[in-house]
Amino acid sequence: MxxxxxxxxxxxxxxxxxxxxxxxxxxxxxxxxxxxxxxxxxxxxxxxxxxxxxxxxxxxxxxxxxxxxxxxxxxxxxxxxxxxxxxxxxxxxxxxxxxxxxxxxxxxxxxxxxxxxxxxxxxxxxxxxxxxxxxxxxxxxxxxxxxxxxxxxxxxxxxxxxxxxxxxxxxxxxxxxxxxxxxxxxxxxxxxxxxxxxxxxxxxxxxxxxxxxxxxxxxxxxxxxxxxxxxxxxxxxxxxxxxxxxxxxxxxxxxxxxxxxxxxxxxxxxxxIKSIRELLEKTIETVKEKASKIYSKELVETLFVNPYCKVEFITKSVNVERKAASRYLHQLEEIGVLKSYKIGKENIFINTELIELLKQ
The missing domain is CATH 1.10.3290.10 (Fido-like domain)
Structure with a gap:
C-alpha cells in the first residue's frame, strides 16, 4: 500500500x-x-x-x-x-x-x-x-x-x-x-x-x-x-x-x-416513539375526560404535529373558524394540556410535555 x-x-x-x-x-x-x-x-x-x-x-x-x-x-x-x-x-x-x-x-x-x-x-x-x-x-x-x-x-x-x-x-x-x-x-x-x-x-x-x-x-x-x-x-x-x-x-x-x-x-x-405514543394516549384521555365537547382525534394530533401550536393550525386540521379554534386552545390550556405565551400580538400554545420528551 x-x-x-x-x-x-x-x-x-x-x-x-x-x-x-x-x-x-x-x-x-x-x-x-x-x-x-x-x-x-x-x-x-x-x-x-x-x-x-x-x-x-x-x-x-x-x-x-x-x-x-x-x-x-x-x-x-x-x-x-x-x-x-x-x-x-x-x-x-x-x-x-x-x-x-x-x-x-x-x-x-x-x-x-x-x-x-x-x-x-x-x-x-x-x-x-x-x-x-x-x-x-x-x-x-x-x-x-x-x-x-x-x-x-x-x-x-x-x-x-x-x-x-x-x-x-x-x-x-x-x-x-x-x-x-x-x-x-x-x-x-x-x-x-x-x-x-x-x-x-x-x-x-x-x-x-x-x-x-x-x-x-x-x-x-x-x-x-x-x-x-x-x-x-x-x-x-x-x-x-x-x-x-x-x-x-x-x-x-x-x-x-x-x-x-x-x-x-x-x-x-x-x-x-413508545414514549410519544404513551403521551399521545394520555393526552387523548385527558381531553376526553376534561373537555369532551371539543375532543377530536384531529385536534389532539395537531398538538403533536405542531408542539408550538397556534389558531391557524387548528382551523385547518379541525375545520373550524378562528373564534372556535382560539376557544379550543384556551380550553386545552385550562385543563393543563397546553401552556400559552405571547409573541408580539399572537398567542402561541405549547405542548410542554411533548417538548420536554423531545429534548431528552
Missing amino acids: KEFNPSKPNNDLSFLPPDTSKTETVQILKQESKASAAIAELKGIAHIIPNQAILINAIVLQEAKDSSEIENIITTKDDLYKAVSSTVTKITPATKEVMFYREALYIGFQKVKQRGILSINDIIEIQKILIKNDAGIRTTQGTALVNDKTNEVIYTPPQSCDVIQRLLKNFVEYLNDEETSLVKMAVLHYQFETIHPFYDGNGRTGRIVNMLYLILKGYLDIPILYLSSYIIKNKSLYYELLLGVTKDNNWEKWILYILTGIEQTAKETIVK
Missing part, C-alpha cells in the same frame, strides 16, 4: 465496491445481524402512531439539529420549534441552517419515494438547498480538510473535476444497484465523505444520503433513524475511523462503528 500523504490529492480513490474480504468479516456480519434486527423493530414500531407526520416532524427536527451541530452550527430546540411553527419573524442564522437541512431532507425523501432511485442531480439539489448557493460540484483546486486548532492538513480529497465526476457516477450506480445491506450504507458513507464533492455541506449532505439509502432499500418507510446524535457522542472516533480506511484500508473498524451506531440509534428511537 502507498504511504499516505495528507497533502496529496486522493485522485487514486478506488471505485466501489471494495474488496469483500475487508467488508464481510465475521465480526461485521455478526454486528450487521444485530443492526438489521434493531432497524426492523423500529420500522414496525413506527406504525403504533397512525399519524406519521408526528414522528417525521419530531425526529427529523432532532436530526437536523444534531447533524448541523456536528458542523458547529448550534441552535436550540425551542428556536427550532418556533421557526417551524412560523411564530417568529427573526430567525437566527444557526436556526436557518437547521431549517435548510430539514427542507433538504424532505425534498430528498419525496424524490426517492416517487422515483425509487437517487441520482447525482438529486444529491446536488440536496446540497444546494442546504447551502443556498449554486456552486455545485467542485471545479477548482485547493480544497483540503484541516485541523481547526493546528491548521494542519488532515486529508486532501480528489481535486480534478473529471475524477470527482467519475467517482460520483460510480457512487450512484453502486447505491442504486440491487445489492442491499447495512454494510453497504457504511461503505457509501465513507466514499461520499472521502470524495468530498462540494466546497461546503459534504457532511450534512452525506448524512441525508444515509437516510435516503435506508428508505430506498426498504429498511424504513419514513425518515426516522439518524446517526448524527451517535456521531456527536463519538465525534473524534468518527473522523479517526474515516481516515483509517484511507490510510490503512481498515474497513472493519469503520463499518463496525456505523453498524453499532445504527443498532444503538434504532433502539433509542424505539424508546422515544
Whole structure:
C-alpha cells in the first residue's frame, strides 16, 4: 500500500465496491445481524402512531439539529420549534441552517419515494438547498480538510473535476444497484465523505444520503433513524475511523462503528416513539375526560404535529373558524394540556410535555 500523504490529492480513490474480504468479516456480519434486527423493530414500531407526520416532524427536527451541530452550527430546540411553527419573524442564522437541512431532507425523501432511485442531480439539489448557493460540484483546486486548532492538513480529497465526476457516477450506480445491506450504507458513507464533492455541506449532505439509502432499500418507510446524535457522542472516533480506511484500508473498524451506531440509534428511537405514543394516549384521555365537547382525534394530533401550536393550525386540521379554534386552545390550556405565551400580538400554545420528551 502507498504511504499516505495528507497533502496529496486522493485522485487514486478506488471505485466501489471494495474488496469483500475487508467488508464481510465475521465480526461485521455478526454486528450487521444485530443492526438489521434493531432497524426492523423500529420500522414496525413506527406504525403504533397512525399519524406519521408526528414522528417525521419530531425526529427529523432532532436530526437536523444534531447533524448541523456536528458542523458547529448550534441552535436550540425551542428556536427550532418556533421557526417551524412560523411564530417568529427573526430567525437566527444557526436556526436557518437547521431549517435548510430539514427542507433538504424532505425534498430528498419525496424524490426517492416517487422515483425509487437517487441520482447525482438529486444529491446536488440536496446540497444546494442546504447551502443556498449554486456552486455545485467542485471545479477548482485547493480544497483540503484541516485541523481547526493546528491548521494542519488532515486529508486532501480528489481535486480534478473529471475524477470527482467519475467517482460520483460510480457512487450512484453502486447505491442504486440491487445489492442491499447495512454494510453497504457504511461503505457509501465513507466514499461520499472521502470524495468530498462540494466546497461546503459534504457532511450534512452525506448524512441525508444515509437516510435516503435506508428508505430506498426498504429498511424504513419514513425518515426516522439518524446517526448524527451517535456521531456527536463519538465525534473524534468518527473522523479517526474515516481516515483509517484511507490510510490503512481498515474497513472493519469503520463499518463496525456505523453498524453499532445504527443498532444503538434504532433502539433509542424505539424508546422515544413508545414514549410519544404513551403521551399521545394520555393526552387523548385527558381531553376526553376534561373537555369532551371539543375532543377530536384531529385536534389532539395537531398538538403533536405542531408542539408550538397556534389558531391557524387548528382551523385547518379541525375545520373550524378562528373564534372556535382560539376557544379550543384556551380550553386545552385550562385543563393543563397546553401552556400559552405571547409573541408580539399572537398567542402561541405549547405542548410542554411533548417538548420536554423531545429534548431528552
